[in-house]
Amino acid sequence: MISAATKEKVEALASAFPQRRSGLMPALHLIQQESGYISPEATVFLSQVFELSRAQIHETITFYHMFRTRPAGRFIFQVCTNVSCMLRGSEEIMQTLSEILGIQPGETTPDGQFTLQETECLAACGAAPVVQLNEEYLEHVTCRQIRELIAELRKES
Amino acid sequence: MSKVNLKINGKTVQAPAGSTILEAARLAEVDIPVLCHHPKLANLGSCRICLVEIARQPNLHPACTYPVFEGMEVQTESPRVVEMRKFVLDMLFSERNHHCMYCEMSGDCELQNLAYRYRMDRWSFPSPHPHMPVDATRKYFLLDHSRCILCRRCLRACSDLAANHTLGVKNRGADTMICADMDLSFGESSCVSCGTCLEVCPTGALVDRRSAYMGRTAEVQRVRSSCAACSLGCGVELVVRGGQVLRVESDWDRHNEGVLCVAGRFEPLEQTREKITRPLVRRDGQLQEATWVEALDALVSGLRQAAPGGIRAVTSGAVLSEGMNEFVNFFKGKMGVPVHLLEPALAGSELAADGGLKDVDAADFILVAGGDPLASHRVLGYRIKRAIDKGAEVWLVSGKETEMAHFAARCLGLAELDSAVAHCMESRSPVVVYGADLTAREAGRLARLRGKARFIPLAPSPNGHRAQVLGLEPAAGWAGAKALFVLLESALLQEGWLQEFRRPQFLAVYASCRSPLTDQADVVLPALQWYERQGTFINMEGRNVDVHQAVEPGGEGWSVQKLFDRLSGCMT
Numbered sequence: 144m145i146s147a148a149t150k151e152k153v154e155a156l157a158s159a160f161p162q163r164r165s166g167l168m169p170a171l172h173l174i175q176q177e178s179g180y181i182s183p184e185a186t187v188f189l190s191q192v193f194e195l196s197r198a199q200i201h202e203t204i205t206f207y208h209m210f211r212t213r214p215a216g217r218f219i220f221q222v223c224t225n226v227s228c229m230l231r232g233s234e235e236i237m238q239t240l241s242e243i244l245g246i247q248p249g250e251t252t253p254d255g256q257f258t259l260q261e262t263e264c265l266a267a268c269g270a271a272p273v274v275q276l277n278e279e280y281l282e283h284v285t286c287r288q289i290r291e292l293i294a295e296l297r298k299e300s
Numbered sequence: 301m302s303k304v305n306l307k308i309n310g311k312t313v314q315a316p317a318g319s320t321i322l323e324a325a326r327l328a329e330v331d332i333p334v335l336c337h338h339p340k341l342a343n344l345g346s347c348r349i350c351l352v353e354i355a356r357q358p359n360l361h362p363a364c365t366y367p368v369f370e371g372m373e374v375q376t377e378s379p380r381v382v383e384m385r386k387f388v389l390d391m392l393f394s395e396r397n398h399h400c401m402y403c404e405m406s407g408d409c410e411l412q413n414l415a416y417r418y419r420m421d422r423w424s425f426p427s428p429h430p431h432m433p434v435d436a437t438r439k440y441f442l443l444d445h446s447r448c449i450l451c452r453r454c455l456r457a458c459s460d461l462a463a464n465h466t467l468g469v470k471n472r473g474a475d476t477m478i479c480a481d482m483d484l485s486f487g488e489s490s491c492v493s494c495g496t497c498l499e500v501c502p503t504g505a506l507v508d509r510r511s512a513y514m515g516r517t518a519e520v521q522r523v524r525s526s527c528a529a530c531s532l533g534c535g536v537e538l539v540v541r542g543g544q545v546l547r548v549e550s551d552w553d554r555h556n557e558g559v560l561c562v563a564g565r566f567e568p569l570e571q572t573r574e575k576i577t578r579p580l581v582r583r584d585g586q587l588q589e590a591t592w593v594e595a596l597d598a599l600v601s602g603l604r605q606a607a608p609g610g611i612r613a614v615t616s617g618a619v620l621s622e623g624m625n626e627f628v629n630f631f632k633g634k635m636g637v638p639v640h641l642l643e644p645a646l647a648g649s650e651l652a653a654d655g656g657l658k659d660v661d662a663a664d665f666i667l668v669a670g671g672d673p674l675a676s677h678r679v680l681g682y683r684i685k686r687a688i689d690k691g692a693e694v695w696l697v698s699g700k701e702t703e704m705a706h707f708a709a710r711c712l713g714l715a716e717l718d719s720a721v722a723h724c725m726e727s728r729s730p731v732v733v734y735g736a737d738l739t740a741r742e743a744g745r746l747a748r749l750r751g752k753a754r755f756i757p758l759a760p761s762p763n764g765h766r767a768q769v770l771g772l773e774p775a776a777g778w779a780g781a782k783a784l785f786v787l788l789e790s791a792l793l794q795e796g797w798l799q800e801f802r803r804p805q806f807l808a809v810y811a812s813c814r815s816p817l818t819d820q821a822d823v824v825l826p827a828l829q830w831y832e833r834q835g836t837f838i839n840m841e842g843r844n845v846d847v848h849q850a851v852e853p854g855g856e857g858w859s860v861q862k863l864f865d866r867l868s869g870c871m872t
């Protein structure tokens with residue numbers, strides 16, 4: 144369900160531009176922030192507001208890797224697997240995460256708490272290996288840190 | 301229009317200013333290969349197979365999008381160009397799975413043809429042959445992603461020609477894929493199975509299920525004809541092999557401009573009705589096969605017993621003009637019997653039929669009253685949606701739920717017809733599309749727009765216009781019949797026709813397929829199948845369009861003309 148308040152905000156974004164469709168990107172950010180992902184229902188709604196086809200909305204969403212079309216966990220781990228991080232042990236980091244959480248990259252734990260993803264270079268190569276947890280960077284990360292962090296997060300949830 | 305002089309491969313060419321190199325090359329009969337380009341679609345310039353060399357320019361440029369200029373010198377097959385084309389082909393073949401041997405398009409594929417033309421005998425990139433899904437959720441055709449080269453012809457056809465906007469591309473880079481809506485299966489998507497995408501696909505990615513592996517271009521004949529499933533009369537090409545219609549494609553040079561609908565492209569071949577191939581006569585309560593002589597005897601004696609006051613004759617408006625004429629001549633002219641029409645007729649015969657699809661393209665306002673083109677005359681509906689995309693305003697006046705309502709700027713009840721008429725008066729180039737749900741009074745209100753707007757009728761039967769010209773009244777006239785003759789030909793029996801039908805003492809039906817009506821008949825006369833008949837009908841634009849025989853008659857069916865010719869002989 145998209146709340147009435149969200150609908151209003153999206154409408155305001157559309158009318159803020161001379162071309163309504165220009166408001167699509169901020170609207171996608173807004174919806175993902177509020178519901179964690181962009182549902183098919185949201186796509187239909189956006190296509191009506193921005194006078195675009197459903198396919199065009201989907202094209203825009205899937206062009207950007209950071210927009211999600213499926214719900215993700217409360218904590219999203221994105222492990223950089225590009226060259227610098229790989230040379231500094233990202234594979235091991237990924238393996239550790241995968242073992243502790245019991246899921247493969249691209250999956251979410253059944254309790255909906257954790258999502259594990261591979262990602263391209265996070266532009267922080269100097270601090271490799273880098274893992275992004277939600278909006279935050281974990282730099283020079285080690286397997287031990289990962290274990291401790293997850294134990295903590297599990298307590299929290 | 302000003303002209304530009306240029307040289308292509310040393311040959312001097314004069315082309316209109318603003319043409320692309322590709323258009324100029326076609327004038328000079330120089331063949332530049334294309335893949336993403338299609339003459340009826342907007343240029344995209346994405347596949348790079350048409351790259352050419354322009355003198356004094358460091359880079360190669362796509363011929364399909366690059367405009368000509370005065371003094372331009374173009375090389376279309378220089379060593380550099382050829383090398384680049386081979387590279388492009390190499391990339392295209394490496395990306396997905398092109399094992400031509402197992403592909404239905406092999407022999408007719410635009411990609412494969414280019415591989416032969418540029419002598420590809422291997423691909424130099426290790427091909428990962430990714431496993432790509434096949435979407436077979438649509439009834440009539442499928443999409444095999446492994447043969448797709450992402451030229452986006454289908455996408456442009458769906459959006460710009462059919463105005464349906466189902467298709468898009470998801471993801472990016474090597475993960476790019478054609479998808480429907482928000483990545484639904486085609487079966488669940490907004491696709492209306494018009495098949496326009498299927499027709500423009502250059503490879504074996506989009507495949508017609510029914511005719512797959514049944515014949516290549518070199519092995520089939522093409523017969524130009526007209527679709528007679530509605531009064532639009534779209535131009536079609538019937539693809540025929542060995543006495544069988546394999547597939548219906550569209551005629552790009554007719555008013556429908558390459559677009560058909562599911563009723564014209566796929567449904568006619570989805571024949572589930574049992575064909576009638578021999579005359580049948582009821583004996584001892586049972587319909588039994590008979591000869592034409594026996595059938596005509598039975599018909600003549602049935603009619604004589606009721607003659608003349610008890611005979612009624614009724615035809616479907618799907619019958620071609622030549623047959624309808626003979627029918628009226630015989631029953632009305634010769635026998636003095638009242639003749640009727642099975643389908644309802646349009647009220648407002650005083651309204652013109654002076655508009656066409658071109659007028660829809662040019663309209664700034666379209667009033668749709670008492671009908672739903674997206675249900676009954678779909679290609680017109682698609683054309684109206686196209687006009688909406690280009691900025692036309694559509695108002696819908698109807699007492700029913702319609703498909704068109706989703707796309708109209710305003711939906712009004714029939715009581716508000718006058719405000720729509722007033723709005724129409726203020727428009728620059730309005731078009732009125734009117735259907736059978738209007739009463740004579742409402743049609744009269746529309747008549748005020750004569751001279752201002754172009755009128756397009758949604759005739760309830762394909763040749764309804766002819767029936768109107770011949771003065772056939774819509775049915776109900778069979779009440780009180782002792783003997784009834786029904787001319788169905790290949791018309792589908794519509795629900796509701798038989799509701800008030802009381803079987804008369806004697807019933808004769810001329811039809812190509814079995815139906816509840818033929819089951820009740822005393823005499824059944826075999827008609828030609830839709831692809832066996834020849835003649836004309838008057839289409840929605842008021843023009844005579846041709847229906848051509850695609851296949852020699854396979855059974856004992858007679859044309860309507862032959863039937864009445866012989867029958868006249870028997871009745872004298």
Ligand code: SF4
Pocket residue numbers: 454457458459462464465466467490491492493494495496497498
């Ligand atoms: S069949 Fe018609 S509506 Fe469906 S995807 Fe193809 S062009 Fe679009």
Ligand code: SF4
Pocket residue numbers: 447448449450451452453454455478500501502503505506
């Ligand atoms: S399905 Fe056919 S027309 Fe569509 S992008 Fe792929 S190859 Fe081109």
Ligand code: SF4
Pocket residue numbers: 527528529530531532533534556559560561562563564565677678679680
């Ligand atoms: S719109 Fe009418 S004439 Fe055209 S293809 Fe469909 S049924 Fe046939």
Ligand code: FES
Pocket residue numbers: 223224225226227228229263264265266267268271272273
């Ligand atoms: S390679 Fe990992 S952050 Fe750049």
Ligand code: FES
Pocket residue numbers: 333334335336337344345346347348349350351362363364365
């Ligand atoms: S045909 Fe010119 S770029 Fe594809």
